[in-house]
Amino acid sequence: MPRVKSPVERLSPGQKMVLSALACVLVAIVAAPLREVLDLANMVMLFLLTVLVVAVSLGRNPAILASVLGVLLFDVFFVPPHFSLAVSNLQYLITFAVMLATALITGHLTATLKEQAAEAERRERRTHALYEIASKLAGALNEAQVREIVAPFVTAELSGRCALWLAERDFSGDAAVEGFSPAIADLVMASGLRRVDHDAGHALYLPLKAPMRVRGVLLVQTPDRLPEADLAFVEALASLVAIAVERLHYVEVAQRSEVDMATERLRSSILSALSHDLRTPLTVLIGLADSISLAVPELPSVAQDKLDELREQTRRLAGLVGNLLEMARLNAGSVTLRQEWQSLEEVVGSSLKLVGDALGRHRLRVELPRDLPLLRFDAVLIERVLCNLLENAAKYSPADGEIRVSAQVAGDFVELTVSDQGPGFPEPLSGDLFDMFVRGNGESTTPGAGLGLAICRAIVDAHGGRLRVANHPDGGARVLVSLPRGEPPLIEPEVA
Known part of the structure; x- marks a missing residue:
C-alpha cells in the first residue's frame, strides 16, 4: 500500500514559505521581552535553531527564507539601534554574515539529509512492494491471475492504469485502457525497447523481456509523466511480470507434454495388447485357409475365388497387426539393434x-x-x-x-x-x-x-x-x- 502523507507534506510550496516566515516572526516576538536578559549570542542561537527546525520540517527553500528573515529580524529587533536596519557597530556586519552563512549551511545540510532519508525510505518501500508482488506472481496459476495482480499494484503505487498484452494472445480484454494501441505494442515486441505514446497522454509501453524471448507488452498509463526513479521501478515490475508469464508458458508446455506422453504410453499399451492377442487367431485363419485350398476334391471355382480373397484379406490384416505391434515395440524402446x-x-x-x-x-x-x-x-x-x-x-x-x-x-x-x-x-x-x-x-x-x-x-x-x-x-x-x-x-x- 502507498505511504500516507503527513499534514506537512500535503502543504503547497507557498504555504510552506508562509509557515517559515511565521516561525521566524514568532521566535522574534517570543525573544523580544528577553533582550535585557539574554545576550545577543544567545539570541542568534534561537534564530539558528528556528532555521534548523524549518529545514527539518518544511524543506530547503523555506529554510533559506528563514535564514534571511532571521538575520533581518535579529538586526531590526535586537541590534541597536532597534527597529532599524542600521547598525551602530560595524562588527555586527560580521555577525550577520556568519549568522546567515551558518543558517544557510545548516538549513541546506539538514534539508539534504531529510531528502536522502525520504529517498531511502521510498526505495525501501518500493523494494518491499516489488518483493510482495514477486511473491504473488510466483503463485499465479494462469495469465488472468497475473492481470489481476498487476492492475491493482499499478493503481496503488503509481495512481495509474495498466494493460497486459501477451504474444499470440487475444488482447481485446485489454482495450479497457483508453488509448491502448496494438500497433505500438507490435513495434515494442519487435524492437524490445520501451516507447511512449504521446497521443494517449502519459502512456508507457514496456516489453516483457524474459530470459528466452519477449513475452508481451505492459502498458502503464499515469496522470503525470513518470520521473526517472519511477521508470526504473516500472521496468523492474515488467521484468517480474515477464518471468511470471514465461514460467506459466513452460508449465503449460510441461503439462501438455506430460499429457501427450501419458496418452502415447496408453495408446502403445493398448495397441501392443490388441496386436499380441490378435496375432494367434489371424495365424490360425491363414493356416485354415491354406489347408482348405489344398483339400481334395478341389473346391468349385466360385468358392475357390472367395477362399483366395479371404486368405488375402487375412494376410493383409495380419500385416496390419504386425505393424501395430512393431510400432508399439519401437515406441516403448524395447527394440535392441543388432548392428x-x-x-x-x-x-x-x-x-x-x-x-x-x-x-x-x-x-x-x-x-x-x-x-x-x-x-x-x-x-x-x-x-x-x-x-x-x-x-x-x-x-x-x-x-x-x-x-x-x-x-x-x-x-x-x-x-x-x-x-x-x-x-x-x-x-x-x-x-x-x-x-x-x-x-x-x-x-x-x-x-x-x-x-x-x-x-x-x-x-x-x-x-x-x-x-x-x-x-x-x-x-x-x-x-x-x-x-x-x-x-x-x-x-x-x-x-x-
Whole structure:
C-alpha cells in the first residue's frame, strides 16, 4: 500500500514559505521581552535553531527564507539601534554574515539529509512492494491471475492504469485502457525497447523481456509523466511480470507434454495388447485357409475365388497387426539393434524378394553403385523399412508404372531413394506424414492404416539416420533414407 502523507507534506510550496516566515516572526516576538536578559549570542542561537527546525520540517527553500528573515529580524529587533536596519557597530556586519552563512549551511545540510532519508525510505518501500508482488506472481496459476495482480499494484503505487498484452494472445480484454494501441505494442515486441505514446497522454509501453524471448507488452498509463526513479521501478515490475508469464508458458508446455506422453504410453499399451492377442487367431485363419485350398476334391471355382480373397484379406490384416505391434515395440524402446557391418546391396535384394508378389506388374529399376561402402545397421529392421517403402510405392503407382531404387554417397551418409510414378505426397509437405495413423490422402481408397512411414521413421532414427519425403518434379513420390557411413573395419586381403 502507498505511504500516507503527513499534514506537512500535503502543504503547497507557498504555504510552506508562509509557515517559515511565521516561525521566524514568532521566535522574534517570543525573544523580544528577553533582550535585557539574554545576550545577543544567545539570541542568534534561537534564530539558528528556528532555521534548523524549518529545514527539518518544511524543506530547503523555506529554510533559506528563514535564514534571511532571521538575520533581518535579529538586526531590526535586537541590534541597536532597534527597529532599524542600521547598525551602530560595524562588527555586527560580521555577525550577520556568519549568522546567515551558518543558517544557510545548516538549513541546506539538514534539508539534504531529510531528502536522502525520504529517498531511502521510498526505495525501501518500493523494494518491499516489488518483493510482495514477486511473491504473488510466483503463485499465479494462469495469465488472468497475473492481470489481476498487476492492475491493482499499478493503481496503488503509481495512481495509474495498466494493460497486459501477451504474444499470440487475444488482447481485446485489454482495450479497457483508453488509448491502448496494438500497433505500438507490435513495434515494442519487435524492437524490445520501451516507447511512449504521446497521443494517449502519459502512456508507457514496456516489453516483457524474459530470459528466452519477449513475452508481451505492459502498458502503464499515469496522470503525470513518470520521473526517472519511477521508470526504473516500472521496468523492474515488467521484468517480474515477464518471468511470471514465461514460467506459466513452460508449465503449460510441461503439462501438455506430460499429457501427450501419458496418452502415447496408453495408446502403445493398448495397441501392443490388441496386436499380441490378435496375432494367434489371424495365424490360425491363414493356416485354415491354406489347408482348405489344398483339400481334395478341389473346391468349385466360385468358392475357390472367395477362399483366395479371404486368405488375402487375412494376410493383409495380419500385416496390419504386425505393424501395430512393431510400432508399439519401437515406441516403448524395447527394440535392441543388432548392428553389423554389411553390404546395402544384400538388404535391397532380400527386400525385393520378400515383396515380389506385392510389386505385381510394376517395372522395377535398381541403380546401386558398385563402390558403396559397408554400413553398420540391423539388417532385419532396415529390410522392414525397404519392404514398407516398396509396398507403398506399389500401392500408389499405376499398374505398369516404374519403381526405382537408387543409392548414392552424400557426405557422411549413404542416401537410399525409393521413388514411384504415383500422385506424390500432398502439398505442403509436413512432418505429420510420419505420425501414426496419418495418411497422405485421408480419403484415399488405397488400403492402409498410415503406419508404414511412422515405423520407417522410428527405425531410421534409431540408427542415427534421417528419413525425408519429397515429390519429383516430373511427378511421383520420393522417400530418401540416409544412413550414417561410419568407419568400417579394414579387411585384410587373403593370402594366395
